[in-house]
Amino acid sequence: MTTDGNRSSVAVIGAGPAGLTAAYELVRRQVPVTVLEGDSMVGGISRTAEREGWRFDIGGHRFFTKVPEVEALWHEILPDEDFLLRPRMSRIFYDGKLYDYPLKAGNALGNLGPVEAVRCVASYLWARIRPPKNQDTLEGWIVARFGKRLYEHFFKTYNEKLWGVPVDQLPADFAAQRIKNLSLTGAVINALTPKRNQKEITSLIEEFQYPKYGPGMMWETAARKVQERGGTVVMEEKVRTVHWEPGRGVTGLTTEVTGGYGSGAGAPDASRTDIGAEKHYEADQVISSMPFSSLVHALDPKPPAEVLAAADGLKYRDFLTVALVLPVEAGFPDNWIYIHSPDVQVGRIQNFGSWSPYLVKDGRTCLGLEFFVNVGDDTWNRSDEELIAQGARELEQLGLAEAADVERGFVVRMPKAYPFYDAGYKDNVEVIRRWMETNTPNLHPVGRNGMFRYNNQDHSMMTAMLTVQNIADGTKHDIWDVNVEEDYHEEVSSKRSDATADDHGSPRPTAA
Numbered sequence: 001m002t003t004d005g006n007r008s009s010v011a012v013i014g015a016g017p018a019g020l021t022a023a024y025e026l027v028r029r030q031v032p033v034t035v036l037e038g039d040s041m042v043g044g045i046s047r048t049a050e051r052e053g054w055r056f057d058i059g060g061h062r063f064f065t066k067v068p069e070v071e072a073l074w075h076e077i078l079p080d081e082d083f084l085l086r087p088r089m090s091r092i093f094y095d096g097k098l099y100d101y102p103l104k105a106g107n108a109l110g111n112l113g114p115v116e117a118v119r120c121v122a123s124y125l126w127a128r129i130r131p132p133k134n135q136d137t138l139e140g141w142i143v144a145r146f147g148k149r150l151y152e153h154f155f156k157t158y159n160e161k162l163w164g165v166p167v168d169q170l171p172a173d174f175a176a177q178r179i180k181n182l183s184l185t186g187a188v189i190n191a192l193t194p195k196r197n198q199k200e201i202t203s204l205i206e207e208f209q210y211p212k213y214g215p216g217m218m219w220e221t222a223a224r225k226v227q228e229r230g231g232t233v234v235m236e237e238k239v240r241t242v243h244w245e246p247g248r249g250v251t252g253l254t255t256e257v258t259g260g261y262g263s264g265a266g267a268p269d270a271s272r273t274d275i276g277a278e279k280h281y282e283a284d285q286v287i288s289s290m291p292f293s294s295l296v297h298a299l300d301p302k303p304p305a306e307v308l309a310a311a312d313g314l315k316y317r318d319f320l321t322v323a324l325v326l327p328v329e330a331g332f333p334d335n336w337i338y339i340h341s342p343d344v345q346v347g348r349i350q351n352f353g354s355w356s357p358y359l360v361k362d363g364r365t366c367l368g369l370e371f372f373v374n375v376g377d378d379t380w381n382r383s384d385e386e387l388i389a390q391g392a393r394e395l396e397q398l399g400l401a402e403a404a405d406v407e408r409g410f411v412v413r414m415p416k417a418y419p420f421y422d423a424g425y426k427d428n429v430e431v432i433r434r435w436m437e438t439n440t441p442n443l444h445p446v447g448r449n450g451m452f453r454y455n456n457q458d459h460s461m462m463t464a465m466l467t468v469q470n471i472a473d474g475t476k477h478d479i480w481d482v483n484v485e486e487d488y489h490e491e492v493s494s495k496r497s498d499a500t501a502d503d504h505g506s507p508r509p510t511a512a
């Protein structure tokens with residue numbers, strides 16, 4: 001099958017956090033590896049997109065993990081001086097007021113006013129006495145823990161914007177990990193108890209690490225180090241076909257030269273004369289972070305109809321960021337704020353200057369208005385100019401900035417940002433997984449899209465690390481066991497007092 005002499009023992013599909021972690025761990029073990037990336041940028045959704053010197057983090061990536069191996073790897077890839085220690089803050093902008101998120105009882109009830117506070121407490125207590133029968137839906141899960149009124153204020157609209165469907169149609173699968181519980185009773189007891197008798201409360205981290213030029217800096221450095229250590233990273237080649245044989249599993253890959261997608265920073269490289277050309281790679285093992293459903297469809301020969309149908313059942317939610325340059329005064333201390341108002345379409349607003357001063361320019365900040373969309377829908381198809389005008393209009397409508405103050409705008413589109421957990425996703429994933437385990441055991445899905453799992457970056461990296469151990473060290477980790485903890489919040493059991501962020505964000509070593 002090899003037509004151009006390429007030969008690699010392990011091929012890695014995708015140069016995002018999972019793919020590059022796999023490659024990094026393979027070169028550490030001196031296993032020959034070739035990474036195949038369709039775009040012209042590394043980092044996947046964890047890239048730093050750049051336009052005219054402005055830098056954008058797509059979705060916002062706090063570098064915090066409870067996995068020591070991941071923490072150690074981040075610090076092995078990037079030197080300490082490239083990390084900033086940044087304050088963590090994200091609030092909800094609701095009805096003209098800012099609310100702490102995750103919700104805090106005193107702050108939420110105080111902001112809502114006494115009448116609504118009483119109603120919320122009553123509905124919270126009612127939910128304790130009569131919890132919803134079906135807590136397998138996202139709506140049931142939230143109402144059981146917050147009460148109907150708080151659910152309606154702070155969860156319903158946002159989730160409908162985020163996922164594009166009514167909340168009672170969504171399973172509660174990701175809720176325990178992603179939505180921090182509220183204990184009104186705990187808060188009241190603690191408020192009434194003398195300090196010395198209070199239980200130690202686990203609190204969210206107050207600071208997180210952040211590469212000074214955004215998350216892409218981590219993956220650009222990782223890609224460089226992989227190559228310096230003998231690995232190959234091939235850019236602008238998208239895997240079209242994954243060849244396999246019954247009894248042998250995967251034997252190789254065919255790619256197509258893309259010239260890059262232009263969805264992040266930069267457009268397809270028009271100077272390439274070989275766009276559309278096919279290339280072939282043999283592989284003894286393939287680690288894949290390409291979308292799970294696309295992987296199934298790339299298989300040649302085709303798998304059975306029920307496997308293809310399961311792949312077709314997996315849906316993704318897509319994402320676009322309208323980045324608007326504004327005077328620095330238009331910024332806010334939050335990394336992002338959630339926008340619940342149904343009168344505007346924007347769902348979340350990043351302040352890139354709060355992530356790192358190196359993402360923005362002096363005297364200016366850049367707000368990233370996030371729209372949750374489906375590729376091909378009306379919003380996705382709007383021109384950049386229309387989206388920028390809409391963003392400026394919505395900022396003014398929310399009272400966050402004057403539309404006339406917007407100096408410049410950019411649009412960054414990110415297909416397949418989230419796996420969409422619908423009622424059937426689990427069964428569909430299971431069907432594909434079982435088929436692959438039997439027929440292509442040397443094909444290893446990893447990462448968020450690769451496994452169709454709503455992982456954060458650290459868990460995506462972990463799946464890659466364990467896969468490499470299975471391939472190179474003969475371990476038998478079940479990577480589907482990664483990220484199945486009931487909850488995985490960014491919290492610590494006692495406050496750190498050793499470090500505070502420098503307001504100017506100067507690079508400071510952080511404890512690894």
Ligand SMILES: O=c1ccn([C@@H]2O[C@H](COP(=O)(O)OP(=O)(O)O[C@H]3O[C@@H]([C@H](O)CO)[C@H](O)[C@H]3O)[C@@H](O)[C@H]2O)c(=O)[nH]1
Pocket residue numbers: 045058059060061062092101154155156158159162178179338456457
């Ligand atoms: O007002 C709100 C806010 C949130 N929710 C619910 O919480 C879920 C988690 O929200 P969030 O922490 O914003 O999660 P998200 O995945 O969108 O973003 C973080 O994760 C990564 C990201 O996925 C990029 O890879 C990034 O680090 C963070 O930005 C949300 O699903 C809501 O259900 C709510 O109900 N109301």
